[in-house]
Amino acid sequence: xxxxxxxxxxxxxxxxxxxxxxxxxxxxxxxxxxxxxxxxxxxxxxxxxxxxxxxxxxxxxxxxxxxxxxxxxxxxxxxxxxxxxxxxxxxxxxxxxxxxxxxxxxxxxxxxxxxxxxxxxxxxxxxxxxxxxxxxxxxxxxxxxxxxxxxxxxxxxxxxxxxxxxxxxxxxxxxxxxxxxxxxxxxxxxxxxxxxxxxxxxxxxxxxxxxxxxxxxxxxxxxxxxxxxxxxxxxxxxxxxxxxxxxxxxxxxxxxxxxxxxxxxxxxxxxxxxxxxxxxxxxxxxxxxxx
Amino acid sequence: xxxxxxxxxxxxxxxxxxxxxxxxxxxxxxxxxxxxxxxxxxxxxxxxxxxxxxxxxxxxxxxxxxxxxxxxxxxxxxxxxxxxxxxxxxxxxxxxxxxxxxxxxxxxxxxxxxxxxxxxxxxxxxxxxxxxxxxxxxxxxxxxxxxxxxxxxxxxxxxxxxxxxxxxxxxxxxxxxxxxxxxxxxxxxxxxxxxxxxxxxxxxxxxxxxxxxxxxxxxxxxxxxxxxxxxxxxxxxxxxxxxxxxxxxxxxxxxxxxxxxxxxxxxxxxxxxxxxxxxxxxxxxxxxxxxxxxxxxxxxxxxxxxxxxxxxxxxxxxxxxxxxxxxxxxxxxxxxxxxxxx
Numbered sequence: 001x002x003x004x005x006x007x008x009x010x011x012x013x014x015x016x017x018x019x020x021x022x023x024x025x026x027x028x029x030x031x032x033x034x035x036x037x038x039x040x041x042x043x044x045x046x047x048x049x050x051x052x053x054x055x056x057x058x059x060x061x062x063x064x065x066x067x068x069x070x071x072x073x074x075x076x077x078x079x080x081x082x083x084x085x086x087x088x089x090x091x092x093x094x095x096x097x098x099x100x101x102x103x104x105x106x107x108x109x110x111x112x113x114x115x116x117x118x119x120x121x122x123x124x125x126x127x128x129x130x131x132x133x134x135x136x137x138x139x140x141x142x143x144x145x146x147x148x149x150x151x152x153x154x155x156x157x158x159x160x161x162x163x164x165x166x167x168x169x170x171x172x173x174x175x176x177x178x179x180x181x182x183x184x185x186x187x188x189x190x191x192x193x194x195x196x197x198x199x200x201x202x203x204x205x206x207x208x209x210x211x212x213x214x215x216x217x218x219x220x221x222x223x224x225x226x227x228x229x230x231x232x233x234x235x236x237x238x239x240x241x242x243x244x245x246x247x248x249x250x251x252x253x254x255x256x257x258x259x260x261x262x263x264x265x266x267x268x269x270x271x272x273x274x275x276x277x278x279x280x281x282x283x284x285x286x287x288x289x290x291x
Numbered sequence: 292x293x294x295x296x297x298x299x300x301x302x303x304x305x306x307x308x309x310x311x312x313x314x315x316x317x318x319x320x321x322x323x324x325x326x327x328x329x330x331x332x333x334x335x336x337x338x339x340x341x342x343x344x345x346x347x348x349x350x351x352x353x354x355x356x357x358x359x360x361x362x363x364x365x366x367x368x369x370x371x372x373x374x375x376x377x378x379x380x381x382x383x384x385x386x387x388x389x390x391x392x393x394x395x396x397x398x399x400x401x402x403x404x405x406x407x408x409x410x411x412x413x414x415x416x417x418x419x420x421x422x423x424x425x426x427x428x429x430x431x432x433x434x435x436x437x438x439x440x441x442x443x444x445x446x447x448x449x450x451x452x453x454x455x456x457x458x459x460x461x462x463x464x465x466x467x468x469x470x471x472x473x474x475x476x477x478x479x480x481x482x483x484x485x486x487x488x489x490x491x492x493x494x495x496x497x498x499x500x501x502x503x504x505x506x507x508x509x510x511x512x513x514x515x516x517x518x519x520x521x522x523x524x525x526x527x528x529x530x531x532x533x534x535x536x537x538x539x540x541x542x543x544x545x546x547x548x549x550x551x552x553x554x555x556x557x558x559x560x561x562x563x564x565x566x567x568x569x570x571x572x573x574x575x576x577x578x579x580x581x582x583x584x585x586x587x588x589x590x591x592x593x594x595x596x597x598x599x600x601x602x603x604x605x606x607x608x609x610x611x612x613x614x615x616x617x618x619x620x621x622x623x624x625x626x627x628x629x630x631x632x633x
Contacts (some may be wrong), residue, residue: 135512251628256457
C-alpha cells in the first residue's frame with residue numbers, strides 16, 4: 001500500500017513548531033518498526049536475490065536489459081502510467097474545482113461519490129469494468145442495438161481497457177489533493193484578476209494554474225507512481241501484449257520461479273520510482289504550496 | 292482521526308485472527324490447497340468431508356495454488372500448506388528442486404493408481420483432458436470439430452481463448468492444428484508452434500483461471516477455445532448451452548504433493564490416501580467430470596457418468612508428455628512469456 005499524504009496548503013504552525021523541537025517523533029516509532037519488518041526487510045531480501053541467484057553477479061540485470069521483451073514491458077509501463085496521469089489531470093481538475101465552488105449540498109454529494117468509489121473493493125470495481133467493456137458487454141451491446149457500430153469495439157484486453165480502468169481507479173488520488181489546493185485559494189484573487197482586466201482565460205492560465213500547480217504536481221506524482229506498480233487492473237483489463245512490469249514480476253515469481261530476475265525487475269522499478277520522487281521533492285517540496 | 296484509528300484497530304484484529312488461524316492449523320487439522328471454483332468444491336465434498344468423518348482431522352481449504360508461495364514457504368521453513376494440488380509438470384520440476392516430500396507408499400496404495408499418474412513424489416489428483424469447447428449460439432449453430440477449426444478465423448469468427456500460463460497444452464494444440472501427427476509431437480517444434488499461434492494472436496483472449504474460462508465461454512465473449520473438460524461439464528450441469536469436441540483431446544493429470552517441511556506430514560499422507568482411494572476418486576469423478584486415477588474407481592460409478600469422462604474418449608486421445616515438460620519447463624516458460632508480451 002502506498003501511504004498517501006494529502007498535501008496541506010499552508011503548514012500548520014503547531015505542526016511546524018513541534019517539528020522544530022524534534023518532538024512528535026516517538027509516536028511514529030511503532031509504525032516505522034512495522035514498515036521495517038514487513039516491508040523494508042523483505043524487499044531487501046528480494047533485492048539481494050537479484051545479485052545472488054542463481055550465482056553471485058549482475059547477470060540478472062544484464063538479462064533484464066538485454067531482453068527486448070522486458071524493455072518493451074518497461075516502456076509500456078511508462079506509457080500506461082503517463083497516459084493515466086494525463087487523463088486523471090484532465091478529468092480530475094474540473095471535478096476538484098466543482099467540489100471547491102459548488103453549493104455545499106452538491107459538493108458533499110460529489111465528494112461522497114468520489115470517496116465511496118475509492119472505498120469499494122478494487123477487484124469488484126475492475127470486474128464491473130469487464131462487464132461494461134467486453135465485446136458482449138453493456139457498452140458494445142447498446143451501441144450495436146442503436147446501430148451506431150456493426151462490430152464490437154475492442155475496449156478490453158488492450159491498452160484502451162487498461163487506461164479506462166486505471167484512470168477511473170486513480171481519479172480520487174488526483175481529485176483529493178487538487179481539491180485541498182483549490183479550496184485554499186482565496187476567491188477574492190479571481191475578483192482581483194478580473195478587476196485588473198484579466199479575461200477568464202487569463203485568470204485561468206495566469207492565476208488559477210500557477211496557484212494549483214503544486215496540487216496538480218502532488219496528484220500527478222501519486223497517480224504516476226501508483227500506476228507504475230499496478231497489477232490487478234492491467235492483468236484483468238489488459239492483454240498480454242501490453243503487459244506492465246508488475247505483471248511480469250508476478251509471472252517470474254509465481255510461474256517461472258526465477259526470483260533472481262524478479263528481484264532485478266523489482267529493483268529497476270523501485271529505482272525509477274524513487275528517482276521520480278526525488279525530482280518531485282526537488283521542485284515542489286512535500287506537495288506544499290510554495291510561498 | 293478516530294476513524295483512522297478505528298480502521299487500524301479493525302486491521303489489527305483481522306491480522307490477529309489470521310495468526311490465530313495459522314496457529315490452529317498445527318493440531319488435528321491439515322490445510323489443503325487447490326485451484327478453487329467448482330473443482331475444489333468437488334474435492335472438498337468427495338475427499339475432505341469423508342476424511343474428517345473417518346479420522347477426526349479437519350481439512351481447511353485454501354487456494355488458489357501458487358507455485359511462488361509454495362517455494363517461499365519451503366525456503367522460509369514456515370510451511371502452512373500440507374497437501375497441494377499442482378500441475379504434473381510442476382510436480383516433476385519441484386521433485387527435482389527438492390520442494391516436495393516423497394510420498395509414503397506404506398499409507399498410499401501405489402498399486403491401485405494408474406502408473407501414468409504416480410511418481411515417488413506425487414500421486415494423481417484426477418486426470419483431465421484439454422478439449423475444444425464452444426458456444427453454439429455464438430457460432431450460429433456451426434460445430435467446430437478439430438483444433439484446426441480453432442485456428443480457422445474465417446469459418447469460426449470471434450475471439451478464441453487459451454490457457455494463459457506456460458504449461459503443457461497450447462503449444463501441442465498449435466502443432467496439431469498445423470498438421471503435425473500426434474505421435475510426432477515431441478520434442479516440440481517450438482518455432483513452428485509459435486508461428487502457428489502468431490496467425491491468430493490478435494484474436495486470442497487468455498484465461499488464467501478455470502472460472503474465467505467458464506465466464507468467457509458462457510457469455511460468448513470467446514465462443515471457442517481450449518478448456519479443461521471438467522469446466523465444460525460443470526457449465527453443462529448448471530444448464531449453460533455449451534458443447535465440446537473430444538477429437539484429439541489432450542490428457543494430463545493434476546498431482547497431489549506435500550511441500551517439504553509440511554507440519555502435518557503423516558495426516559497429509561492419510562489425506563492423499565483417502566483422496567486417491569477407489570471411493571474418493573469415483574465420488575470426485577462423478578462430481579467434477581474429471582477421470583479417476585485409481586483403476587478400481589470405474590466399477591463404482593454410475594454408467595451414464597462414466598461415459599462422459601476423458602477415459603472413455605481414448606480413441607484420438609493424446610497424452611501430454613510430462614517428462615519432456617519437466618526437462619524443458621524453464622526454457623519454454625521464458626520463451627512463452629516473451630512471446631506473449633511481444
